[in-house]
Amino acid sequence: MTLRRVFNPLEELFRLQKELERLTGVGMVSTENTERDFEKYLKWIMPVEMYETPTELVVKIELPGVKKEDVDVSIRDNYLVVRAEKKQEQEENKEHVHVVERVFGKFERVIPIPTDVDIDNAKASFKEGILEIRFPKRSATKEKKITIE
Secondary structure, X not given: OOOOOOOOHHHHHXXXXXXXXHHHOOOOOOOOOHHHHHHHHHHOOOOEEEEEXXXXXXXXXXXXXXXXXXXXXXXXXXXXXXXXEEXXXXXXXXXXXXXXXXXXEEEEEEEXXXXXXXXXXXXXXXXXXXXXEEEEEOHHHOOOOOOOX
């Protein structure tokens, strides 16, 4: 009987990190808690979906457990900057905690904008943990026929 191993992307990242350390002789892990910190970071990376239509660029970002008032969106140079804070609920009397995998705190994601957009007319909405930002494309990205004289 053959046992199948379940693919774990985090485990694969650590394997690659250790292989890089072995090849370069430079240790990337400076403390014992780095694996845990890295695992926490990966759990709250703000997954992004970005796509273009003929008239606009649409960016959708998952922010589960975050309230609308705890999200800040800005444009800096040619980058979309999203800052969010996931606040911890009121502490309960927890005598026997078995697992704590939830992550709380302030997070930031900087996303390059791949096309020329009109940032002055951007619109953002937040519904059910999904932040959606719609940027109209500038007219320069539309095709225009030029007459040859």
